[in-house]
Amino acid sequence: MIGKYFNVLDSTDSTNNYAMARLNEGPVAEGTAWFAMEQTAGKGQRGKAWHSPPGENILLSTALQPALPLTEQFMLSVAVALGACDFFAAYAGDETSIKWSNDIYWRDRKAAGILIENILRGSIWQYAIVGIGVNINAARFPEQLVNPVSLRQITGREWDAIELAKDLCQHLDRRYRQLVPGRFEELLEAYKSRLFRFNTPAFYRKDGELFQATIRDVLPDGKLQLEKESGDRMDAGFGEIEFVFAK
Structure with missing residues (x-):
């Protein structure tokens, strides 16, 4: 179609x-x-x-x-x-x-x-x-x-x-x-x-804060679920988080 x-x-x-x-x-x-x-x-x-x-x-x-x-x-x-x-x-x-x-x-x-x-x-x-x-x-x-x-x-x-x-x-x-x-x-x-960086530690930025975290899940509503080094989990909606790349 x-x-x-x-x-x-x-x-x-x-x-x-x-x-x-x-x-x-x-x-x-x-x-x-x-x-x-x-x-x-x-x-x-x-x-x-x-x-x-x-x-x-x-x-x-x-x-x-x-x-x-x-x-x-x-x-x-x-x-x-x-x-x-x-x-x-x-x-x-x-x-x-x-x-x-x-x-x-x-x-x-x-x-x-x-x-x-x-x-x-x-x-x-x-x-x-x-x-x-x-x-x-x-x-x-x-x-x-x-x-x-x-x-x-x-x-x-x-x-x-x-x-x-x-x-x-x-x-x-x-x-x-x-x-x-x-x-x-x-x-x-x-x-x-097929998700990029899934279950792989990497750097991200949210509200100006740079931190290391691991993507653990994608929720049915589309939110990304990450686990920080501390073990705390956080959810991020569209436009709320930046993927940081090495230059």
């Missing part, structure tokens, strides 16, 4: 914005995907920009209609992150992981980001616009990006970004079809099995 209707755009400000405009015009078939050769104002999480030279990378959005209550929206993020991780691991290998909540990492470097924006009609979750940016052929990145990596840098070869985007749609579709009541625990366990 995802990618059955696959549209290629020469240029747009953001594929998520483009998808949002099409949905505001009227109904769109679920799973319709929009791929952009160029974004002039790509969006990442928490208002960050997503940088990509024209034609080099996957810039993709798809419109989904999850048959879930809003209270379960983290499970959509889980399914999408697993699909993106499955896709990248198929080309880059088993060192691919999911950095909470839904970035895709290779070793300790960021390969892809996901941004999910919702359209609500009252309490009805009408659409979820899933935007995914994957570094495919980029050889250089802006200096302000801390730890990016591309598939080309990992494998030493160039790829057809459009064909890989269609393959990404297939991986997303497989995980999306698992998003049914009764399988949430299975999906969450699969997510934790």
